[in-house]
Every structure is written in C-alpha cells, then in structure tokens.
Amino acid sequence: MTETSTNSPETTPAPPGPLREFWSYFRENRGAVVGMYIFAAFFIVALIAPLLAPYTPHEQFRDHLLQPPFWQEGGSTKFLLGTDPLGRDMLSRLLFGARFSFFIGVIVVSIASFFGVIIGVIAGFAPKWADTLIMRLMDIILSFPSLLLALVLVAILGPSLINAMIAIALVLQPHFVRLTRAAVLSERTKDYVTAGRVAGAGRLRTMFVTVLPNCLAPIIVQAALSFSSAILDAAALGFLGMGAQPPTPEWGTMLAESREFILRAWWVVTMPGLCILIAVLAINLMGDGLRDALDPKLKRS
Amino acid sequence: MSLLEIKNLTVEFRTANGPFRAVDSVDMTVEAGDLRAIVGESGSGKSVSMLAMMGLLPWTANITADKMEFDGQDLLKMSARDRRKIIGKDVSMIFQEPMSSLNPCYTVGRQIKEVLRQHTPLTRSERQARAVELMDQVGIPDPAKRLSAFPHQLSGGMSQRVMIAMALACKPKLLIADEPTTALDVTIQAQILDLLIDLQKTEGMALILITHDMGVVAETVDRVSVQYAGQRVEEQEVNALFTDPHHPYTAALLAALPERATGKHLPTIAGVVPGQFDRPKGCLFSPRCAFADDLCHSTQPGKASADLGEALCHHPLKNGQPVSEEPA
Amino acid sequence: MSAPILTAQNLCRHFEVKTGLFGGSHTVRALDGASFDLVPGRTLAVVGESGCGKSTLANLVTMIDTPTSGSFAIDGKDIQPGDELRDKKLRAKVQIVFQNPYGSLNPRQTIGKILMEPLLLNRPDIPADEREKRAREMVELVGLRPEHFNRYPHMFSGGQRQRIAVARALMLEPEILVLDEPVSALDLSIQSQVLNLLTDLQDKFNLAYLFISHDLSVVRHFADDVIVMYLGKPVEQGSKEQVFNAPRHPYTKALMSATPMADPANRVERIKLEGELPSPLNVPVGCAFNPRCWKATDQCRAERPPMSGGDHGFACFHPEGPEQ
Numbered sequence: 001m002t003e004t005s006t007n008s009p010e011t012t013p014a015p016p017g018p019l020r021e022f023w024s025y026f027r028e029n030r031g032a033v034v035g036m037y038i039f040a041a042f043f044i045v046a047l048i049a050p051l052l053a054p055y056t057p058h059e060q061f062r063d064h065l066l067q068p069p070f071w072q073e074g075g076s077t078k079f080l081l082g083t084d085p086l087g088r089d090m091l092s093r094l095l096f097g098a099r100f101s102f103f104i105g106v107i108v109v110s111i112a113s114f115f116g117v118i119i120g121v122i123a124g125f126a127p128k129w130a131d132t133l134i135m136r137l138m139d140i141i142l143s144f145p146s147l148l149l150a151l152v153l154v155a156i157l158g159p160s161l162i163n164a165m166i167a168i169a170l171v172l173q174p175h176f177v178r179l180t181r182a183a184v185l186s187e188r189t190k191d192y193v194t195a196g197r198v199a200g201a202g203r204l205r206t207m208f209v210t211v212l213p214n215c216l217a218p219i220i221v222q223a224a225l226s227f228s229s230a231i232l233d234a235a236a237l238g239f240l241g242m243g244a245q246p247p248t249p250e251w252g253t254m255l256a257e258s259r260e261f262i263l264r265a266w267w268v269v270t271m272p273g274l275c276i277l278i279a280v281l282a283i284n285l286m287g288d289g290l291r292d293a294l295d296p297k298l299k300r301s
Numbered sequence: 302m303s304l305l306e307i308k309n310l311t312v313e314f315r316t317a318n319g320p321f322r323a324v325d326s327v328d329m330t331v332e333a334g335d336l337r338a339i340v341g342e343s344g345s346g347k348s349v350s351m352l353a354m355m356g357l358l359p360w361t362a363n364i365t366a367d368k369m370e371f372d373g374q375d376l377l378k379m380s381a382r383d384r385r386k387i388i389g390k391d392v393s394m395i396f397q398e399p400m401s402s403l404n405p406c407y408t409v410g411r412q413i414k415e416v417l418r419q420h421t422p423l424t425r426s427e428r429q430a431r432a433v434e435l436m437d438q439v440g441i442p443d444p445a446k447r448l449s450a451f452p453h454q455l456s457g458g459m460s461q462r463v464m465i466a467m468a469l470a471c472k473p474k475l476l477i478a479d480e481p482t483t484a485l486d487v488t489i490q491a492q493i494l495d496l497l498i499d500l501q502k503t504e505g506m507a508l509i510l511i512t513h514d515m516g517v518v519a520e521t522v523d524r525v526s527v528q529y530a531g532q533r534v535e536e537q538e539v540n541a542l543f544t545d546p547h548h549p550y551t552a553a554l555l556a557a558l559p560e561r562a563t564g565k566h567l568p569t570i571a572g573v574v575p576g577q578f579d580r581p582k583g584c585l586f587s588p589r590c591a592f593a594d595d596l597c598h599s600t601q602p603g604k605a606s607a608d609l610g611e612a613l614c615h616h617p618l619k620n621g622q623p624v625s626e627e628p629a
Numbered sequence: 630m631s632a633p634i635l636t637a638q639n640l641c642r643h644f645e646v647k648t649g650l651f652g653g654s655h656t657v658r659a660l661d662g663a664s665f666d667l668v669p670g671r672t673l674a675v676v677g678e679s680g681c682g683k684s685t686l687a688n689l690v691t692m693i694d695t696p697t698s699g700s701f702a703i704d705g706k707d708i709q710p711g712d713e714l715r716d717k718k719l720r721a722k723v724q725i726v727f728q729n730p731y732g733s734l735n736p737r738q739t740i741g742k743i744l745m746e747p748l749l750l751n752r753p754d755i756p757a758d759e760r761e762k763r764a765r766e767m768v769e770l771v772g773l774r775p776e777h778f779n780r781y782p783h784m785f786s787g788g789q790r791q792r793i794a795v796a797r798a799l800m801l802e803p804e805i806l807v808l809d810e811p812v813s814a815l816d817l818s819i820q821s822q823v824l825n826l827l828t829d830l831q832d833k834f835n836l837a838y839l840f841i842s843h844d845l846s847v848v849r850h851f852a853d854d855v856i857v858m859y860l861g862k863p864v865e866q867g868s869k870e871q872v873f874n875a876p877r878h879p880y881t882k883a884l885m886s887a888t889p890m891a892d893p894a895n896r897v898e899r900i901k902l903e904g905e906l907p908s909p910l911n912v913p914v915g916c917a918f919n920p921r922c923w924k925a926t927d928q929c930r931a932e933r934p935p936m937s938g939g940d941h942g943f944a945c946f947h948p949e950g951p952e953q
Contacts, residue, residue, distance in 0.1 A: 191733035199747035342816035486678035491887035516889030559850035
C-alpha cells in the first residue's frame with residue numbers, strides 16, 4: 001500500500017521529555033517544592049557564609065556575654081540573635097554552622113552512596129554465596145542501633161568531625177547496598193541487559209554502564225533522605241561530645257556547649273535546634289517529593 | 302427493549318498533559334442473548350467503554366453519555382450504591398490476566414462464596430453447594446476439592462475457569478470478557494472460548510467479547526463492532542464483516558492478516574494509531590487511509606447507513622471500492 | 630540451497646531444581662534433544678506453547694546459555710557443552726531480537742548510543758565517525774527518520790522500538806538472527822510492517838532466521854521450515870508445506886485446529902484437547918503428549934517415540950496421515 005504518502009505521525013512533536021515530566025510530578029507536591037527552596041537557601045547560605053556573617057564565628061565580645069536577641073529587653077541590633085556564654089555572635093556561628101552541616105551531609109552521603117552502590121551492584125551480580133555473605137554483613141551493621149554503632153566507632157577512632165563523618169557514613173551505607181541490590185536484581189533480568197551481553201558487553205560494563213544508570217532513581221531518593229539523617233547524626237554526636245570539637249560552630253556542638261544555660265538563656269539552645277529542625281524537615285520533604293516523582297510504582301497514570 | 306443501550310458515550314481522562322479522549326462518541330446496543338465482539342488494537346478504547354459502563358474507572362475519568370441504560374434502568378442517574386447492586390450480579394466481567402484477577406490470599410472457594418454472599422440470599426450450605434455446582438459447570442475436575450485451592454496452585458487456564466465461575470455465580474444477564482484468552486496458550490484458549498460459548502447458550506446470557514484477535518472474533522461471535530482510536534468505526538454481522546468490510550480501517554486490518562497474505566510481503570497500514578498529541582483534525586484514520594481525500598483530512602465523518610455497517614467514513618467501501626454515499 | 634551456517638545436534642539443556650528444604654533435587658528438561666540446521670536466506674520457525682523450550686533454545690543459539698549435552702557448530706566451528714564462549718567474533722555472528730520492545734532497549738541511552746554500542750564493544754578498530762555513519766545508515770535502513778537518532782526509547786511506539794531492536798541486532802553484520810516472538814507484542818497493523826521489514830532484510834543480507842513464535846498464522850506466512858515442540862522435545866519438523874499441509878503428529882494437528890482462523894464462513898469443529906499443559910517439572914513418562922492425546926496407547930505411555938520419517942520428521946508411534 002502507500003507507505004510513503006503518509007508521514008504525519010512520524011514528524012509530530014515528541015511527548016514531554018523526562019526532565020519536564022519529572023518536574024510536573026515534583027511540582028504537584030507542594031511540601032516538596034517548599035523543601036527544595038529551603039534547601040536551596042541553605043546551600044547558598046553555606047556557600048556565602050563569610051559574606052553574610054557580621055563577625056567571624058570565633059570572635060569573643062567579653063562585654064556582651066549571653067546577650068539576648070535584639071527584640072528582647074537587653075538585646076541590641078549589634079547582635080541580631082544574641083550572643084553565647086563566651087560572647088560570640090550567635091547569628092555568625094549559625095551561618096557558619098550551615099557550612100559544617102552541609103559539608104557533613106555532602107561528604108557522608110558521597111562516601112556512603114559511593115561504597116554502598118558499588119557493593120550493592122556487586123552483590124546483585126555476584127554468585128549466590130558472595131551475595132549472601134555481603135547481605136548478612138550488611139544485616140549485622142543494620143542490627144545495631146545506628147547512633148550507638150557510630151559512637152563506638154568514634155570511640156575507637158577518636159572524637160573529631162572527620163571520624164564522626166566516617167562513622168556515620170559506615171552506618172548509613174547498608175541502606176544503599178540493600179536498595180541498589182534490589183534495583184539491580186529487578187533490572188538485570190530485563191531484555192536490554194541480555195541484548196547488551198549478546199552484543200558483547202563484558203561483566204563490568206553490564207554492571208556499571210548498562211544496569212547502574214537505570215537503578216539511580218531510588219538511590220537518589222535515598223541519598224536525599226540520608227543527607228538529613230547525616231546532619232542529625234552528626235549533631236547528635238556533636239551534642240555527646242564525640243563529633244566536632246569546640247569551638248567549631250557546628251550546630252550539635254553548639255547545643256552541647258550551652259546546655260547548662262538552657263534555663264537562663266533560651267536562645268543559645270533554641271536557635272541551633274531550630275536550624276537542625278528546619279534543615280532536616282526541608283530535606284525530608286524534598287526527598288518525599290523526589291520519591292513521588294522518580295518512583296514509577298507511585299506514579300498515577 | 303434492549304438489554305444494554307449506550308448512546309454517544311465519551312470518556313476523557315485528565316492527565317498531567319491535558320485531557321486525553323479514550324472513548325469518543327461510541328454507541329452500542331446489546332439485546333438479551335447477543336453474542337458479540339468489540340475488536341480493536343491497543344488504545345482503541347475497547348475496554349474503557351465497558352469499564353465506564355460498569356462504573357469501574359478511576360476518578361480522573363470524565364464520563365459523558367446521552368443515554369446509558371441497562372435492562373431498563375438508567376445507569377447515568379443511578380447512585381454508585383445502586384449501580385454496585387447491578388454490577389457483579391446482572392453484569393459481570395472477566396479479565397485478561399486470570400492470575401492477577403484472583404486474590405492470592407484467599408482460597409478460590411472463599412472468593413466464589415463471597416460473591417454469592419454479597420448478591421444472593423443463599424445460606425451457608427447452599428452457597429457451598431452452589432460453588433461446587435459452578436466449578437463443575439466451568440469444567441474444573443474434582444470441584445469440591447479444588448474449592449480449597451489457593452490461586453497460585455492453579456494454572457492460567459484453571460484460574461480463568463475460576464474467574465468465569467465467579468462471574469456466573471449470580472446468573473448475570475450480560476457477561477463482558479476482556480481479552481479472556483490473550484494470556485493463555487493456544488490449546489487452552491480454544492478450551493476457554495468453547496466454554497464461554499457453551500455457557501452463553503445454556504445460560505441464555507449476552508456475551509461481549511473484547512479482543513484484538515481477528516481469528517478469535519471470526520470463530521466465536523455473531524456480531525462485531527470495530528473500534529479505532531476511541532471511535533466505533535463499523536459494526537456488522539461477523540460473516541459480512543469479513544467478506545465485505547465497509548470502513549477502510551477494517552479492510553486494511555483484515556488485509557494485514559498473515560493468513561490472507563498472497564505474496565511474500567504483507568499489505569500494511571502505514572503509520573501508527575494517533576496518540577494524545579497528534580489527533581488529526583478530520584477523520585481519525587485519514588493519515589493512514591489509502592482512500593483519504595481533502596474532505597477526510599478536514600472534516601469528521603458522520604455515520605453511514607445501516608447496510609454500510611454504520612461506517613464512520615466519508616467514502617465507505619462496498620466490495621473493496623469506495624461508494625460516494627453521503628452520510629445519513 | 631546453500632550450506633547451513635549453523636548445525637545443531639541433539640541439543641539438551643537440563644536444569645537442577647531443588648525441591649524441598651533438604652537437598653532433594655529434580656531435573657527439568659527444558660530442552661531435550663533438538664537437532665536442526667539454519668541456512669542463510671531461510672527461516673526456521675520454532676512453534677509451541679509455554680514451557681515447550683523455545684526460549685531455552687534461543688538462549689543456547691545466542692550463546693547466552695550453554696547446552697548440557699549435544700553440540701552445535703557455527704560456520705564449521707564446533708561448540709561443545711561447557712565451552713567458555715569467549716570468542717567475540719563467533720558471538721557477533723548470532724544476534725537476537727526480543728519479544729517485548731518495551732524492555733529490550735536501555736531507557737537511558739539514545740537510539741544512536743544503542744546502535745553504536747555493539748560496534749564500540751566488538752570492533753574497536755572502527756573510528757568513532759565511521760561508527761556513527763554506520764549507525765545513521767542503519768536507522769534509515771529499518772525505516773526510521775534521521776532525527777530519531779538522538780531520541781530516547783520512551784519516545785517511540787512499540788513498532789518503532791522493534792525496528793530499533795532489529796537495527797541494533799544488525800549492527801554487527803550477523804549471519805544468524807534469532808527472533809524471539811518479535812511481533813507478538815505488537816498490534817496487527819504494526820505486526821505486518823515489522824514482518825515486511827524482516828523479509829526485506831533477510832533478502833538484502835542473506836540472513837538465517839530462527840523464528841520463535843506461538844502464532845501459527847504468522848509462522849505459516851513467514852517461515853520456510855518448522856519445528857513443533859512440546860514440553861522441551863521436538864515432536865515434528867519439516868518444511869512449512871509438509872508440516873502445515875500434512876501434519877503427522879497429533880499435537881501438531883491439534884495445535885493447528887486450535888488456532889483461530891479469521892474466516893467466519895469456514896468455522897470448523899475444533900479438535901478438543903483435554904486437560905492442561907503438564908508442568909515442565911513433571912513431564913509424563915513415555916510420549917510427553919500421551920495424557921492429552923486421543924490416540925494414546927500403552928506403548929505411548931511406556932516409551933518415548935523417537936524422531937522418525939527422515940526429511941519430514943515426527944516423534945509418534947501412531948502418526949496421522951497417509952500410512953494410516
């Protein structure tokens with residue numbers, strides 16, 4: 001019949017691309033969008049903290065110990081959010097604290113996801129005994145209360161921010177392993193993987209070039225959610241004196257330093273606590289939105 | 302009075318990218334005891350129209366119709382609760398995937414008896430007896446024992462028989478079978494089709510078979526309506542449809558059947574079914590039609606006369622040639 | 630007829646399946662003794678219902694899996710059971726097209742990348758620009774448009790995806806193409822387009838096709854030779870005319886009778902096969918078809934019938950047809 005005379009279906013506009021589709025799903029979740037904006041603001045603050053902060057975080061004003069925020073009696077606009085027991089400006093310390101929290105989140109998630117994903121892909125492709133070995137090892141790590149395990153690790157490695165981050169990464173990493181392995185197992189039986197093997201793809205190429213990119217959606221969601229738990233765990237370790245050491249302006253450490261003034265000066269405890277709360281909440285909201293947008297199982301047709 | 306009468310049924314789905322019209326002004330009249338098929342390719346809206354009639358579509362669907370009556374009752378005015386009383390009792394449906402249509406957590410006996418409990422006043426022991434009778438009726442060997450089987454213990458063919466037993470539980474007046482054999486092997490397909498036809502005769506119910514398989518249509522039903530891109534393009538008796546299709550789409554589809562091929566090359570229909578983003582302005586089939594002219598590309602055709610199968614075409618075919626009858 | 634490109638002798642693939650918690654194991658004979666030749670320019674169709682071993686056969690021929698026993702030779706090169714199939718040149722000679730066009734293309738790669746990947750892996754001697762040139766030529770050859778080159782698979786319909794899958798299979802200039810139900814996921818109007826494309830490509834490149842299908846109408850149109858399989862064993866094989874016009878095995882006859890024909894004026898009484906397909910885990914003793922066969926005798930229930938009949942082979946003690 002006339003194969004050439006009709007061509008309109010071939011040249012019609014393509015359906016919306018993956019990015020636009022992602023955005024249209026993400027946008028539907030109002031909380032996720034708000035979370036994303038807060039996260040973006042958080043990122044910018046962390047980036048340009050030295051420009052925003054009126055003082056350096058370590059500068060002590062001996063005449064202004066425990067001065068309340070400006071709107072309270074005794075406060076002054078010189079120190080917008082008041083000062084801490086050593087006379088350091090709270091606002092400056094909080095702004096710099098954002099840097100640390102962001103830094104912790106990025107490093108911890110990078111370490112945890114990098115090793116977690118690699119181990120997960122290997123487990124997904126490994127023979128049964130190796131797979132079992134890896135997964136049981138991960139189960140053992142998961143069976144410890146995560147903060148306790150991190151505490152033990154820090155106790156062994158010595159208290160410092162770097163060691164705390166390593167410990168948290170180790171605790172978070174089994175989640176990535178499990179998730180990646182599950183995604184790999186469901187992808188590797190698909191025909192395109194077999195087609196790749198028939199075309200001559202080796203094992204490593206199949207694992208990391210063919211299969212891995214198709215498993216990224218759940219991993220991205222997990223990374224976002226891990227970001228917030230990393231911040232939370234680091235703050236907890238800092239609060240227990242096992243994370244960042246004073247005078248580092250890390251939010252958890254700030255909390256710990258000023259816990260004895262909680263009854264006299266509410267702001268020294270409340271402000272860092274609020275910062276942690278808002279950051280974690282924003283990231284979790286955003287993570288939920290990512291899950292809605294990226295997880296095909298939750299998509300409405 | 303007809304058993305089922307649908308006039309001008311349109312179903313639109315709200316999607317992230319604007320409305321999508323899945324069913325477009327479809328009419329259908331089914332008499333009691335009819336044996337008919339709706340045939341069409343994927344995306345032709347053949348299942349959606351029946352689901353809309355049964356009220357089984359999700360909330361994103363926007364259903365409009367001039368008339369939708371079942372057995373004298375107006376389905377459009379009916380509350381969802383009243384409609385549920387009819388669905389499952391007087392109208393039943395079986396689906397393509399028998400394995401996923403049964404709840405894997407319960408025995409098949411429990412699932413059959415649940416239907417009986419919902420729709421009949423039978424007592425416990427009567428329900429048991431009726432369930433055994435139904436299982437026997439659909440040709441399941443050793444029915445009393447099989448009642449306590451779980452769905453995963455049954456093969457695809459057996460599961461489909463159980464689905465049919467459930468659908469028959471309340472002696473429906475109309476059974477809708479949505480691709481009932483597509484997931485099954487050929488020899489099992491033959492068994493299930495024979496069973497459906499036997500039951501249709503003995504129970505005197507009307508049967509609507511939704512399928513994409515022209516062979517199944519030819520061997521099973523009496524009357525066929527052909528759907529394309531949400532529209533009913535033609536409706537005829539089965540013999541007439543296969544010997545003298547009136548819509549160019551039906552004609553092209555039949556010509557593309559491998560068993561009708563004469564040479565090494567099959568006749569094809571160029572292009573693809575229009576999707577959400579490329580609906581043509583005129584006749585929906587015009588971009589792929591061998592007979593299309595300017596009129597077809599610009600104006601939507603109306604229905605032709607009944608002896609031309611009510612073909613939705615400006616130039617319906619007669620013996621393979623277009624006749625220039627103006628649509629009635 | 631030219632010399633065969635692939636010769637298979639008595640190919641078998643058995644799987645060990647553990648039954649129960651304590652060690653008891655069971656052998657599943659997914660494929661049990663298939664012998665056939667693939668000839669350039671001809672199509673051998675493998676027909677059967679689920680569990681008949683057609684997909685196992687496809688996996689063996691494409692060297693994704695290795696046979697338990699039996700051997701096959703490609704282009705005179707013998708492949709024995711247990712051979713490490715590392716010979717890339719040999720592998721490149723056999724390519725495959727899958728049934729489901731939605732799962733067979735990597736959703737994260739553009740069409741261009743998908744088509745160039747086989748060359749990148751197998752022919753590192755070809756420079757990048759030559760690679761792209763060949764891929765673009767292939768896009769046109771299978772009836773797609775040049776602008777499709779940089780699009781992703783999800784932007785295409787099922788029929789177009791199947792064209793892309795065919796194009797990918799042809800990039801390495803194979804001599805054998807395994808077609809695993811290539812049109813059964815497609816609509817009728819698209820099915821004929823893809824079948825025509827495959828016919829044209831076979832003529833153009835003199836390809837040998839191993840065409841796996843359950844649809845007898847398509848096979849009758851498309852194939853030259855046919856093997857009918859039942860529960861892992863070939864029950865009848867011969868040329869298309871022999872098998873379709875004068876089937877000898879009762880199963881072949883029943884299968885053909887069960888296949889609906891689009892001809893309402895000629896409704897024939899179907900041969901009704903009783904019972905279900907047995908599970909491949911539990912194949913009946915003797916002839917696998919005996920519990921459903923209307924001609925079965927004690928001999929059928931005790932012994933497995935051998936393939937007999939030479940050119941038009943059948944495995945049955947009581948064949949249909951002229952000698953009856």
